[in-house]
Amino acid sequence: MSKTILETQHITKSFFGVKVLDDISFSLASGEVHALIGENGAGKSTLVKIIMGIYQRDEGRIFLDSEEVFFQAPRDALQHGISIIQQELAPIMDIDVAEYLYVGRELHKLELGPLSVVDQRRQRAEAKALFEGLDIDINPRSLMRDLSVAQMQLVEITKAISLSSKIIIMDEPTSAITYKEVETLFEQIRKLKKRGVGVIYISHKMEEIFTIADRITVLRDGKHIGTDLAENFTVDKAIKMMVGREIKEVYPKQKVAIGEPVLEVQHLSSKHQFHDINFCLRKGEILGIAGLVGAGRSELVECIFGITKADEGRVLVHGQAVQINHPKTAIRQRVALITEDRGHTGLNLKTSVEHNISLAHLERLARFGVIDRRTEAKAADSHINQLKIKALSRKSLVRSLSGGNQQKVVLAKWLLTEPDIIILDEPTRGIDVGSKRDIYLLMGELAKAGKAILMISSEIPELMGLSDRIIVLAAGRLTGELPQEKFTQEEIMTYASKFEVLHDEK
Ligand SMILES: Nc1ncnc2c1ncn2[C@@H]1O[C@H](COP(=O)(O)OP(=O)(O)O)[C@@H](O)[C@H]1O
Ligand SMILES: [Mg+2]
Missing domain, CATH: 3.40.50.300 (P-loop containing nucleotide triphosphate hydrolases)
Incomplete structure (x- = not known):
């Protein structure tokens, strides 16, 4: 294994008294892709935000090239060669790609302090050269808002490279891009590796992790469950570590x-x-x-x-x-169709669990000419029990339920149509x-x-x-x-x- 460039030791972090990271030690070597995996809420984003200086840790230490660092803000991390491509990309939309690449470090025609003039031509030329060097097909003159999510990511990667980042953090970079675009992203990651850049790659998608990662660290409920070379993992093992149960369970x-x-x-x-x-x-x-x-x-x-x-x-x-x-x-x-888009499936967030459950059912009920409120209430209650819907009562507003429980309401609603x-x-x-x-x-x-x-x-x-x-x-x-x-x-x-x-x- 090559040289360790980043190390966190015993990182702990709480939000409002809830410990979301508990004693996390993690390291990254140069040229390594280290995948950080875990279920939603495991603490992955929080850990990298602490590395980046976006959040401050409660306890623990961070070392960069064996020297302890204390980043107060992302700017400090950037200056030390760490970049992050965040889960929620939020670039400035109304400028062109070249301008975006040089925000905050514009190339000037003349250095006259406040009177400095930005050298747009040079920025574009530099941007073009950067893209060419990376085989990325993006026009430096395009407006940021006209790019696809995948292209914005490529711009972010290019920016990280132009900042000579030694460490690039990618937080669920593929959640909004297509399979083909994932391939392009992976090609870029492989190039980064060759340059000796270390990549922290956050995802919970197994096929991606096993394609790109050299090492894998699993977090669960803010705890460090394990770290090993990717080749020593199997999908079963990774899932078991992520969710803490046997695959059969x-x-x-x-x-x-x-x-x-x-x-x-x-x-x-x-x-x-x-x-x-x-x-x-x-x-x-x-x-x-x-x-x-x-x-x-x-x-x-x-x-x-x-x-x-x-x-x-x-x-x-x-x-x-x-x-x-x-x-x-x-x-x-x-036939019943239950989609992931709970809004679209006809969940009415502003009304009660009971009302929602009986919506799809109404047509059938109405065919017999009567709507028997009592039967309806009974049916709703039995589904709330069967599906373990966590609601105070069938009168609770759907909006007040968690995503998982809302999904169960959708299921209950469709089951009443007896498909x-x-x-x-x-x-x-x-x-x-x-x-x-x-x-x-x-x-x-x-x-x-x-x-x-x-x-x-x-x-x-x-x-x-x-x-x-x-x-x-x-x-x-x-x-x-x-x-x-x-x-x-x-x-x-x-x-x-x-x-x-x-x-x-x-
Ligand atoms: N700014 C915040 N304020 C309060 N709680 C937070 C904040 N950021 C994250 N959390 C909580 O910390 C836990 C870990 O979240 P996160 O690091 O985003 O997980 P992951 O990225 O693994 O899905 C979650 O329970 C989340 O609700
Ligand atoms: Mg996250």
């Missing part, structure tokens, strides 16, 4: 007998979204849909649910071809571990009760842990299908990355 999967086809999708196509999709979902089965951002997974299930129309192909429910042109038709066919086919689009994104587990348990119960479940997830371990079978989409096409015994992260990623070939074929 993390994804409680029940043995369920799989029955007859319930949903058949045949040659389904929708222009520019997906093409010739075929699959079959059976009673009691959990079928996972894997794919990268932009693969067309959400578009596919939205089409099945009648939000959009297919150009070609057909959908069979219980062996009968059905025309689902509207979500109402889907609900009548006993046979349940489609879940990223059902656990952004929710806490405990609620995730409740949702996994519920999925098991539903499958056991004979429901057919179609689940989209970007967390491959989650898909592998819960599905009976996985289909993979890439660039709108079905590129692979795997039975449970064939599940491996690598296999799924290979199918998911097939889109370049497909694009070339077109």
